[in-house]
Amino acid sequence: MSRPIKHPFRLVSGVAVAALLVLTGCTSNSPDSEASGDGGGGDTKAVSANDDPGDTVTIGFSGPAADHGWLAAINSSALAEAEKYDDIELKTAEGTNDPSQQISQVETFINDKVDAIVLLPTDGAALTDIAIEAMDAGIPVINVDREFSSPFAARATILGDNYGMGVSAGTYACQVIDEKGIEDPVIAEIAGIDALPLTQDRSKGFKDALKACGQTVDNRVAAEFTVESGEEQASNLLQAAPKIDILWNHDDDQGVGVKAALDNAGRDEMTFIGGAGSCNAMDWIRDGSMAATVIYPPTQAADGIKLARLIAQDKGLSDLVQVEVPKRIVLNAPVVTADNVDEYSDLCFES
Amino acid sequence: MAEQAREQQELLLHMRGIVKTFPGVRALDGVDLDVRAGEVHCLLGQNGAGKSTLIKVLAGAHRPDEGTIEWRGEQVTLANPNAAIARGISTIYQELDLVAGLSVAENIFLGHEKSRGGLLKRSETRAAARALLKRLGHGEIRVDREVGTLPASGQQIVSMARALSHDTRLIVMDEPSAALDQQEVQTLFQVIRDLTAEGVAVVYISHRLEEIRQIGDRVTVLKDGRTVATDLPARGTATADLIRLMTGREIEYVFPEGPAAATDSKVVLEVDGLGLTKKFADVSFQVRAGEIVGLAGLVGAGRSEILETVYGARKASTGTVTVDGKRLRAGSVQAAVRAGIGLAPEERKSQGLLLDQAVYRNITVSSMSRFSRAGFLDRGAERAQARELAESLDVRPTGVDRPVRNLSGGNQQKVVLARWLLRDCRVLLLDEPTRGVDVGARSEIYALIRSLATRGVAVVVVSSEVEEVLGLADRVLVVREGLVVHEGPAEDIDEHKVLDLVMEGSAA
């Protein structure tokens, strides 16, 4: 991983600065960059006997490239979780966006005979076959976030609820419309990458929840989860809709750009709702420039690691009567507003 | 013009023992050259003798490994083109060094633009360019026109204007007449005379001995990278002596004797009423197996276009082309090639050859299917065949793996001919077959063309040199302004008659 080589690189780039430009100073982002990784705190959770050290288990972890704040948080919280247990030996594969590379990573885990595999697939369908292979080899696979296309591919599945996210956002929107008594509201949506199933699920949930209160989306654009695309699409959207009552943006990472576009245009008439739950979003909620954000937990992989340990050690979830770990866990997508923002700010991630 | 007066002139350039080596080649091996102010100094030598390298040294484009250059009595190093230009040495290259996308005026002042503080003075540039062109007798060339759209002769004029745009004391002209017709050559000579009268020196390179006699003062002969003779009077030296010096052999500049005109053999190529809008009209002729037909005419009279239309590279607007009784689809090179027509184009380097590819690939490129099995090339067979042909045509240097770019003009032309030989052509169209080919190699090319004909190939030759057409062809067609104005056996017509025909009416 990048940790050990981080400082040498800083040194190299520091030299480059000195040579190239006197003015720039250095590229350092310290001081607080180290602290921000482990957003998911395990400390507050109930401690059970399950946390007592058991047989040492080897867990293989593979996720997509962390080219996005939320994904970076997924990876770092998983690593942090594994750190907490002396009986976990974590094998981490370099994050990739290439399904074929991820397949070969899983093949390596199988060859290494790890005790369990935690997999956040770049593409659920593409990784299904190799996951079945792992299961057939007797290695339990814990599927995180993007679901496989076969029920035989995973021992346990832990998912954020993309559809539920849309529903939460839509329901909250309905509530606002009702409370403020807005007649014929203009509702706009800034989606993420349209080709991804998760974006389609979120949009569908939003649409369905709005339908329940008799509303529809008036303007919709799709950005690319990047700040720049968020700004660009929002700028165009603001022109297309001179007045907006409700604006739901799927993703708080691109939300930085959306927010910039709003500020730029001096538009603050709408109820601005975010998605995912970045620390920026939490700050905006505190200072009132954002109404709410819908959590999409970045701690799923960390939970996946925990489940993998329990499964490999033949333990169950101690809070359940059932002796085995459940097959499928769908995380809630709660709405964070000014009222409850402090409860959730520990779980936020840096974009 | 008194020769003595010129001898008194200042010694402008004094090169001694110039050596330049490239990987594997010693291009210059001790060249001496003296040039006086106000003279036309001719540089003679076969292709590969080192003329091009020498002028590149003079232009600052190559740095010599050894030797000294004195310029107006002072030893200098010409480290880059700028250094040469700054001293007043301008060069007109044979490979025209113009930028096709820039206008005439922009090309003339390229590298020394008229500007103030980096900003161009455009109207001044145009006016100056116009003046220069007028001085060259070509005021009709629009200075805003893109150079790429000018014909070769026009580009030549632009190159000249560019050389004159510098404050020049010495102009090097590498085959300046190659792209010009006879009228334009005379204009060029007048410009040269005007220049020398002002004390400018000219180094003149040409393969045409008659031009050297007409314009030259002194001659220096190069052979194999060395100066073999210098200070020869241009008018007084016998042709035989010059050729002997250049080739090291006693050689006659000869045309092969054609067999008795083959009037009984089969007609292979029949062109009937061929026309191309704005280029030429109603061209009809027949070529029998074993016959060579020559097309004479001025540059731009439509000769090349006729060949290209027969070949299908241009789509005829009227008329037909028939090979062995079969009519060809108009505008289809594929149909022409399938019927057995081969074309050796005028612009050999840009149209005919894959310059950076090996000799053997250039020879086999049109007969690839012969060497392929299921799409895979049998390169051994390819090379062997090519080698056999190259040897029979005496392509030098030997070895078919060397890139064609490294061959001299004559040898490149042999490669083109070898390509069509390999294909067993029925009809061979040759456009300026000896352009850029030196005197020694010309006879070989002529003999080669004749031997192709005796094998039964129907040959059509286009050439700007009337002597070449008359010497080589059995039958001659004279083209003027897109019309055939004369057709008849070569022996019934002489050079004067041809010139009369091509000029006729032009004075009106």
Add this chain to the structure above:
Amino acid sequence: MTQERTAPAHEGAEPPAQAPLAGSGTPQGSGLAQQVLGSSVGRNLGLVVALLILCGVGIWTAGEQFASVDNALTILRLASVIGVVSVGMTFVITGGGIDLSVGAIVALSSVWSTTLATQTMAEDYHWSVIVLAALAVGTGCGLVNGLLVSYGKVVPFIATLAMLASARGLAEIISERRTQIVHVTDFTKFFRADVIGIPVLVIIFALVAVVGWVVLNRTTFGRRTFAVGGNPEAARLAGIDVRRHTVALYAIVGLCCGIAAVMLVARTTTGSSTHGTLYELDAIAAVVIGGTLLSGGRGTIVGTVLGVLIFTTLQNVFVQNDLSSSVQAVAKGLIIVAAVLLQQRLAARSNTGSS
């Protein structure tokens, strides 16, 4: 000799002898229409028509919402960042090269100029520190490209492909893949302001385009750029230092990337390694539909600016009509092909005469 000089033979023989070979282009064949079509204005005509059609579609489908001053400024503001990059790209392509690394350089410049260290310095001294940092990084990357291409003799495609990979990688390392938010309020205030109703970003774009046009068309540097791109050997023999010129061209595009990075940082209030994604393709597309020859030797800043505006307007029209980005991508492809085909027709017409 004299008789040939004095005889009208030459003067008279010349035009008819040359005419067939010279094709049209000779003075007698050129009407006004042809001159217009042959000029750069003519070449851009197709683009102006395309842009007007797009605007017409926009007005027709979205009415006042599209035709408002606000919307026009939004389109210009969105065009400004990629526009600046495309102006730089025009120089490199005209000079016979290509730069695939523009997007990555924008990302690296944006990240480098918004690190905590740079921002702290900017707060201590002046916000222009951020600007200088971005410009220096951009120009530096461009210099490296240029040196590799001209002195290292690496093919431009490969040299800049390497820069594409490594600059974005370095941006990720420096930013630790985080989005770096700008806290220097003076900086954002300056660049997000308006001057007599026109956003500063648009003014910067206009300045870059005007300066680019002047440099390319009215200076010796520009003239030599055409020569270097059209025929490098001829340029060298004319006494132009082709290698140094090439380095300068890549430095210019690097500088433009630095400027674009500053604008992007101001627009989004962030620096990020994801900034400038696929800028290389957008810029090349704009430059090529603008009429610049991909093989070098011919280039037009006006065409490039029109090309950028066409793409940006297209995007705006699609959002106004609530159409998906996939439809937009298809339309973009069609426009590229249509524009290039149209240009070829116009060029062919101006070459073959007014008939």
